[in-house]
Structures are given as C-alpha cells and as structure tokens.
C-alpha cells in the first residue's frame with residue numbers, strides 16, 4: 058500500500074525534474090492517442106521532433122512561435138506569484154496587438170515606430186489587466202472569472218473593429234490595414250522569420266527573474282502572494298502590490314501581441330492568436346512560475362505546436378493532438394506539483 | 409528489555425511505582441516497547457517505553473520538539489516505528505494506519521482537527537461508519553450522541569454545522585467522535601493549547617468522567633499545573649528519550665517536573681524596581697466597528713517608557729481589536745493614539761513601525777510570518793524598503809542573509825539556517841524569530857499578544873527575559889494575555905478588558921489572580 062506523507066522540505070533538483078517528468082508522462086499518455094489514430098508512435102514523435110527542432114530553419118520557426126508564449130508565460134508567472142489570478146493574458150495580448158497595429162500604421166521613422174508600438178501595446182495590455190485587479194481590490198470580485206470573461210469582451214471588440222472601421226475596403230476581408238513597412242520588425246537571419254521581438258522576449262525573461270528575485274517590488278510580490286495578511290502586517294501596501302503586478306503582467310501579455318503584429322502578421326486579424334494567452338498558463342505552470350523556466354517551457358510548447366502540424370501532414374494524426382499534449386502537460390504538471398509538498402511512502406508489514 | 413517496560417531512571421521523588429489512588433492495578437490497556445523513530449538525522453523517539461492502564465490518565469510531558477506528537481502518531485498508525493512494538497491488552501498488534509488504530513480501540517484528538525466544516529455535528533460523527541446494511545443509522549447515532557453527552561457533560565447540538573462551532577466545541581466533537589468509534593484509549597495532543605482557561609475545566613471534568621468508566625487517556629501538555637491537576641502518572645520526554653517518570657504528579661512540584669523536561673532548573677526572572685519615564689503610547693477614547701469580534705468602546709490607556717502594561721480579560725472581550733488598532737491593522741472609528749508624543753494619522757502598519765512600534769501578533773503563522781518563504785524573508789519583511797536591506801529598489805541579499813544569521817545566533821533560533829522555510833520551525837523558534845525581527849530596531853513601544861501561547865517553559869522564560877530587558881532599556885510594553893500568573897509576574901500595571909471596554913486598571917502590587925478574575929467577569933470596576 059502507498060500513502061502520501063507531508064514533506065518538511067523540497068529537494069532543489071525537484072524544480073528541474075518535475076517539469077521533465079511531467080513532459081515525459083504527457084508524451085507517454087498521448088502516445089496512446091497516436092496509436093488509436095493508426096500511426097506509429099515513434100514515427101509520429103520523430104516527425105514532430107525533426108519538424109520543430111530538426112534543422113536551423115525549423116528551430117527559428119519554433120522560436121518565432123515561442124516568443125508570444127514567453128511573454129504570456131511571464132505575464133502569468135508574475136501574476137500568479139502575487140496570487141493575482143490573471144487568466145486574461147489572451148485578451149491583453151489582443152489589446153496589445155490592436156494598439157500596436159494602430160500605432161504602426163502611422164507613418165514615422167521605423168525605430169520610433171517600433172518603440173511606440175511596444176509602448177502602446179504594453180500600455181493597452183496593462184489597462185486591460187487593470188480591470189480585473191481593480192474589481193478585486195475595490196469590490197472583492199473574483200479575478201479568475203473577471204479576467205477570463207474579459208477575454209471574450211476584448212475578442213469581440215477586436216472583431217467589431219476589423220469587421221467595421223478597419224475592414225479591408227478592397228477585399229472585404231475582416232483584416233486590419235497593415236502597419237507601415239518601416240515599422241516591420243527587422244529579421245535577424247535572412248530567409249527565416251526570426252524577428253527582433255524573439256530576441257526581446259529572450260532578454261525580458263531574465264529581466265523578469267531579476268525583478269522577482271532581486272528587487273523590493275519582487276520581494277513584495279512574493280510575500281503578498283504567499284501570505285497577504287503577513288504582508289499587510291509587515292507594512293506592505295497589498296493593494297498597491299496587486300495593482301503593480303497586474304499592470305506588469307498585462308504589459309507583458311500586451312507585448313506578446315506587439316511581437317505578433319510587428320514581427321509575424323504586420324496586421325490584425327481574428328485568428329492572430331491561436332490561444333497564446335491560455336498557453337501562457339501552461340507555460341507558467343511548467344516553469345513553476347520561475348521566469349527563467351518560462352523560456353524552455355515556451356519553446357517546448359512551441360515545438361509541440363509546429364511539430365504537430367508536420368506530424369499531421371505526414372501521418373494523418375489530427376493536429377489537435379497539439380492541444381491534447383498541452384492540456385495533458387498542464388494536468389501532469391499539476392499532479393507533479395503535489396510531490397513538492399508530499400512524498401509517497403510505502404506502508405506495509407513492519408516490525 | 410527483560411519484560412520490564414516501565415524501567416525508567418530512578419528519581420528522588422518517584423518513590424512508588426504503585427498507580428495512584430482510585431485506579432485499579434490491572435493489565436495495561438496499551439503498552440509501547442522500545443519505540444524508536446527517526447526523521448533523517450533527527451531521532452524523534454528513542455527506545456521509548458510507555459503503558460496506560462484502563463481508567464488511567466497518563467500525562468505525556470516534554471518541551472516542544474521532545475517527540476510527544478511523533479510517539480503518539482506511531483501509536484495511532486501515522487508513522488511506522490523504526491524499532492519497537494505495540495501491545496494492546498497484552499497482545500502485539502501491527503498498526504499501519506488510523507483504521508487499524510481505531511480497530512484496536514485507539515482514538516486520537518490531533519493538535520489540528522480533522523472535521524468537515526460544512527457538515528453538521530451528527531454527520532461528522534457518522535462519516536465512515538456505515539450500518540450493517542451499508543445504511544447510515546441516523547437515529548442510532550443521535551441516541552449515542554445524546555448518551556455520550558449526558559454521561560460526560562459533552563453536549564453538542566447535533567444539527568449545527570461544524571463551521572459555526574468554537575474551537576472548544578470542535579475539540580469536544582473530536583472527543584465524541586473517538587468515543588463513538590469505540591475508543592478504549594483516547595490520545596489528546598495538547599488539547600488545552602487552543603482553549604480558554606474557562607474551557608479547560610470543562611474538558612478536565614469530561615476526561616475524569618471517561619477515566620472513571622475505565623477509559624485510558626494519554627494527555628499531552630507542557631503546562632505543568634494542568635498535568636499535576638489531571639493526571640495519575642506522567643512520562644517525561646526529552647530529546648526523544650524518556651527523561652523520567654512521575655508516579656504522583658499531584659504531590660510533585662512544578663519545579664521538579666520542569667527540571668526533568670528541560671534538563672536544568674528553571675528560575676523565574678525577577679522584575680527589578682524601575683522608575684518609568686514619560687508616556688510612550690497613549691490611546692484616547694478609541695472606538696472601533698466593522699471588526700470580526702468585540703469592537704472597542706471608548707478605550708483610553710497609556711504606557712510609560714520602561715513599564716509593562718498587561719491587558720487581561722476573557723478572550724473575545726475586545727483584545728483582538730485593541731491589538732489590531734495599535735498595530736495599524738484596524739483604523740479606529742473614533743479616538744486618537746499617539747506614540748512618543750506624535751499623533752498617529754493613518755493607522756497603517758508602516759506608519760506605526762516608522763513611529764517606533766514593535767509588534768508581535770497573536771497568530772504567528774498567519775499574521776507574523778510567511779511560512780512558505782525562507783525564514784530570512786520573514787525576518788526582514790517589515791523593513792525591506794529601508795537602507796538596511798535594499799537600495800534604490802534593489803535587494804541586498806548579503807545584508808538580508810547576514811542579518812538573519814546574526815539574529816538566529818543571538819536568539820538561539822534552532823533551525824538549519826536562514827534559508828529554511830519559516831513554516832518548518834517550531835512555535836517557540838518562530839516566536840523568537842519574530843521577537844528578533846522587532847527588537848533588532850529598538851522599538852520605543854512593543855505590543856505583544858499571547859506571547860508564550862503554545863511555548864514550553866524554556867522558550868517562555870527566554871521571551872520573558874527579553875521583555876524585562878527591553879523594559880530596563882526604557883521600552884514601553886503592552887502584553888495582551890490570558891495567563892494571569894504570567895501577567896502578574898511581568899507587568900507593572902494590569903488593565904482588565906470587559907466587553908470592549910477597560911473595566912479597570914490595577915498596579916500589580918494591588919492585583920491578584922482572584923481580584924483580576926472577578927474584574928474579568930465584569931463584577932468589579934476600578935479606575
């Protein structure tokens with residue numbers, strides 16, 4: 058017989074091992090689905106791997122996909138650290154995309170345009186995140202629900218925009234006018250889509266780590282998240298910390314939208330985000346809310362997404378498998394987290 | 409072990425091995441032999457022998473961390489012992505889990521209760537007890553609940569949800585639950601730590617009544633007067649080993665038992681005469697509202713530099729609101745407060761800290777510390793924004809660590825180091841850590857609630873000495889407490905709270921337990 062026993066301390070290597078174990082378990086579980094779809098498991102995973110990380114072009118494609126999830130993953134990780142339950146990264150991303158697209162469409166020197174796009178996108182994301190945090194701080198409205206519902210509100214506002222004032226008058230398609238060519242983010246490697254925004258994402262992640270681990274704001278975020286009552290007793294203005302966290306989180310999610318507009322799509326359309334905001338939650342959980350862990354976690358999910366498409370083409374397994382892997386990875390990680398607090402002990406005949 | 413499990417060390421005052429008056433000498437109900445249990449390098453129990461006879465109340469004494477809870481968890485099947493055996497009514501039994509323990513007739517009331525808050529009293533009793541046909545026998549359960557209540561004075565309304573019960577009532581329910589399941593031995597792990605003094609009497613009456621019917625009881629506590637009043641026999645643990653046995657607790661002095669527990673004499677500190685200075689904290693006409701618990705009504709009081717003011721009272725008479733107002737957690741509705749002559753404007757914890765207030769909250773785990781973060785974080789929390797620990801918004805990890813290490817050393821906080829999770833520390837060490845963090849910055853005024861609740865004698869003495877040292881340095885201290893003897897020993901003046909008001913203030917020369925007790929019931933007012 059086995060039993061869970063509370064741990065008094067958690068070994069450090071768990072932080073690394075748990076996500077890896079969760080991923081391994083996920084791949085094993087999902088291999089059943091691949092087999093049910095009538096494909097060879099090894100072959101299918103092989104195609105996924107080579108299509109996502111097999112050559113330098115594949116790697117750049119995976120990184121391009123990872124960039125928005127690095128931003129949304131950071132947004133969620135920082136919010137969750139303070140126990141501000143921001144499920145609204147998707148809406149904040151969309152708001153950032155719209156704002157940066159509006160700015161990018163104004164003719165001006167390219168560098169200035171990119172800078173202003175980033176500022177506008179971050180500000181738009183932050184403003185959207187301000188709604189659930191103010192509702193929570195002022196009226197004790199549950200932030201999970203309000204931030205989640207806000208996603209639909211933003212999505213339909215975006216739809217109204219591209220079906221209405223922004224609609225392409227030539228084609229009649231619901232897509233916004235493109236941003237100025239000069240505002241397109243520079244491509245770093247000729248012949249790929251690897252754009253400046255990807256590098257920015259890779260730089261922002263360690264900055265976020267520094268913020269959480271080494272600044273007084275980060276300290277206050279951690280303490281508030283772990284025990285708001287002790288934080289208040291210790292002189293921390295908990296409401297202010299929550300609001301700062303939300304602004305920061307929303308700005309990061311907004312930047313995910315900026316990168317998609319400036320570096321990938323150069324305009325806004327209804328499917329600009331295939332749920333990067335929600336994937337950010339999976340990324341943050343896999344990363345155990347550590348900003349440094351967000352990078353590999355986002356790259357993993359991006360590889361699954363790019364790989365799943367190729368696998369679908371090669372083996373006929375539906376590309377939905379990518380969503381199943383994401384969902385299973387989140388569940389596996391949540392279960393794995395149990396083992397940071399508990400250990401399994403064998404209880405049997407003793408004495 | 410030659411079949412003599414009771415072989416402890418000889419003690420000058422443990423002259424007789426005969427069980428106390430009124431207890432029949434018969435085969436032990438439960439016997440634990442040579443129990444050893446380690447957690448990593450920590451030997452929580454080492455070759456412990458213990459037995460309980462039917463109708464006997466055995467006291468299990470020891471400082472925090474002595475291994476009392478671990479030993480009882482072994483008996484209750486939560487931990488498998490590394491060595492040793494357990495006999496029930498003379499037969500060896502293997503107890504792997506609480507179901508085995510219950511089947512063997514062992515019931516336990518843990519330090520933290522295991523109740524379903526949304527279910528009613530009766531439903532909680534019936535959880536896991538299905539009738540013969542798998543049906544739940546409500547009527548039968550109700551009858552037994554009434555019966556147990558009548559027999560031992562443990563009445564509870566069967567239809568109340570557990571969430572509305574007081575802590576004392578929840579404890580009563582846990583006891584009833586154990587009896588319900590046919591416990592022949594009842595283990596109570598520090599049951600009085602969560603009770604108000606008035607509730608303790610009721611518990612003791614019930615326990616005596618149960619013992620009178622032949623139930624064996626193991627009563628864990630580190631409060632010596634309780635153990636002396638209640639138990640027939642005691643086993644004292646120190647560092648996991650049996651440090652001694654006491655066969656006549658009632659006729660053994662507290663000092664003798666304290667020495668067994670701590671391994672050395674405990675001398676009460678003396679409060680030197682002093683000349684208090686100017687008032688460092690004054691409250692004038694403070695009233696509150698919107699607070700869970702009794703609000704304050706027109707409370708005025710003051711503390712002088714170098715003086716200790718006690719706040720006595722039955723808990724729930726506004727002490728919580730008073731502590732919250734003074735520490736800045738609850739801005740008052742009316743009235744003013746001043747620290748060292750400066751009027752408090754905002755009543756935020758930060759403002760009060762800046763004015764020179766140190767605070768030790770009643771609830772260390774939820775209000776004082778952040779249990780999931782390193783101890784060092786909790787120790788610097790109130791001053792993280794100051795020059796001492798950060799510059800321009802950047803933390804100074806070396807300074808934080810050095811501060812925590814220095815305090816750990818200065819206050820002899822037993823822990824693996826400053827980076828250990830604060831929640832891993834025992835209550836006494838947590839209290840020392842909180843004291844260290846507040847005293848490191850020389851507060852002008854210190855407010856503490858229940859400073860030694862749950863602490864063993866050694867740790868409590870340490871805390872008392874620190875208070876007296878601060879008093880000698882000219883700090884004004886307010887101690888909110890329920891233990892009148894502690895207040896009389898520490899305080900220069902004692903104010904009594906009753907229904908949100910100050911019912912009267914006495915100088916400690918005029919105060920006595922009897923007089924304070926009377927004032928606490930609202931019977932006597934004294935200005």
Ligand SMILES: Nc1ncnc2c1ncn2[C@@H]1O[C@H](COP(=O)(O)OP(=O)(O)O)[C@@H](O)[C@H]1O
Nearest residue numbers: 065447450452470471472473474475476477478
């Ligand atoms: N689950 C555990 N894991 C590791 N150490 C433990 C555990 N439980 C108790 N200990 C250690 O064992 C010793 C005895 O603890 P405990 O039995 O709780 O003491 P008491 O109840 O007398 O205060 C302490 O040093 C404590 O830190």
Ligand SMILES: [Mg+2]
Nearest residue numbers: 476477478597
């Ligand atoms: Mg204990």
